[in-house]
Amino acid sequence: MQITFLGTSSGVPTRSRNVSSIALQLPQRAETWLFDCGEGTQHQILRSDIRISQISRIFITHMHGDHIYGLMGLLSSIGLAGNPTRIDVYGPPKLDDYLRACGRYSQTHFSYPVKVHTVEPGVVFEDAEYVVSCEALTHRVPAFGYRVSEKDRPGRFNVEQAEALGIPSGPLYGRLKRGEVVTLPDGRQINGADLCGEVQIGRKFVYCTDTIYCDSAVELARDADVLVHEATFAHQDAELAYQRLHSTSTMAAQVALNAGVQQLIMTHFSPRYAPGNAIALEDLLTEARAIFPNTLMAQDFYTHEIPRRRPAALTASRRPPSPSRR
Template identity: 60%
Template sequence: MQITFLGTSSGVPTRARNVSSVALRLPQRSELWLFDCGEATQHQFLRSDLKVSQLRRIFITHMHGDHVFGLPGLLASLGLSGVCNGIDLYGPDPLKDFVESALRTSSTRLGYPLRFHRVSRALERDGTVLASDGFLVRCAPLRHRIPAFAYRVDEEPRPGRFDVSKAAALGIAPGPVYARLKAGETVTLDDGRQVDGRQLTGPDRQGLSITYCTDTVYCEEAVELARGTDLLIHESTFSHAEADLAFQRLHSTSTMAAQVALQAGVGQLVLTHLSPRYTPGNAKRPEDLLSEARAIFPETVLARDFLTLEAGRQPAAAMV
């Protein structure tokens, strides 16, 4: 699973950071999922290597403008491109009214279907938002000024590694049969022998997982949802020195994000949703927030627009 940050500022854009949006690319399926869609997200797509034509699902955390104002424009452009077969949208209850109102009052007609899914209904059950095609998406409520939700994406366990040397020792020639054996099937060879693919593969490998958590002050629900995840993307609107302001506005500090990561036992933390007050020339810079978080959770990365990460990996360049 590959993650690209399309917007990492909070509230309003800056010269270097657009407002919230994160793209999740599933290379094995040539598919994109989007988490939040702040103003000008479609422009960020144009500046990235991502293909908006691969967009299939959009998950909205809450209805504040810096997380949704880019949605009508993006959907309209997809309609004009003529390459979209439909979009599934997940989010708070008002999401459907917001999108349909914007499209209706602007006389915008889409040539593809929109399918809306209310996240609140998932919480009435077990929190499962989506379970299909090898992925499980769950949600949890956050503590913000309006209803807000975090999302976790888990990849189902992957087949173990196929032992080519064992297959060769059995006299099985390379070809399409290898794919069936790797999938664990029992295959009848041309000479009549039956070979159980499970004998030629190692144990299943744990699937990857990411958790996206914004906007919220520190809360136990975020810790529980993120527990054991490979990559936690967590808002860091304020520095530790402004904790009082964070509690007033129900946003997180750098140290709150790090505490969530530490208590949840995640593999890596990425700080995003930084206040515009932390820009070059001001008393504190984004790097100061990174240092605060690393004092608690060393495996922390500072997001920037167009940063791309692979879940489960920690490229050295991203740690700068």
């Protein structure tokens, strides 16, 4: 599981940063899930290692243009890139109306099914491996943060030990792999948990933008491995953040600290902090790390691998290396 930042600017693109979009790659499924799709996202995809043909789900946080203006173009291109079975798009009310209006006035017709799901707080998608949930954030329009939780996996089943105990192969192995207690034909009871290694703890990825600091963001991010949170403004510009309902670097860090996450990655930066200005983006990183040391600052095309946590290391904390441009 890894995330690639396709756009890290807020409001408008700059020469070095496009507007909001993040790709979550699931290599074991040959799938990519996209979070937000600002203008130019498909061009960013072409400059990355993301395969447009593997995009299967798109999650939109809210209806502001810097998060959705690239969606219609991308959906159109996906149809030309291959023959997808279906694309599921999740987002706030009016998203379906928006896409229908775009299609109607541009005379665009998809060659494959596009299913739009209107989200509300709670679970929005679940299968055998993942649960995706959302919570309402605090912004000028209805906005949602998303949490992707990978389900825990049983540890490796020790076939050699099972054979040494004289357990016949077949359906019993499947039950033991699931950790069940089984009774053998000779009357012995075997606990499957004793024959399995450590449980593989599922990874948790949370994406929160646009929002000012709010309790729902903290609850959504609880114990996440990686929290991606907007940090539009520096702490000195907190008044602007309150006026526009965006977060400062210190608000993002406070969410991470209160939620007990492992890693914070800030994104969605105002262009006002360009090189040469009184406040630079490095200052936002310094502000955040003063509150939450395990903080990184995203840049376009930065890819971050979300590692599995070992059970013994669930509460470990370490300072991560700074990202470098790929």
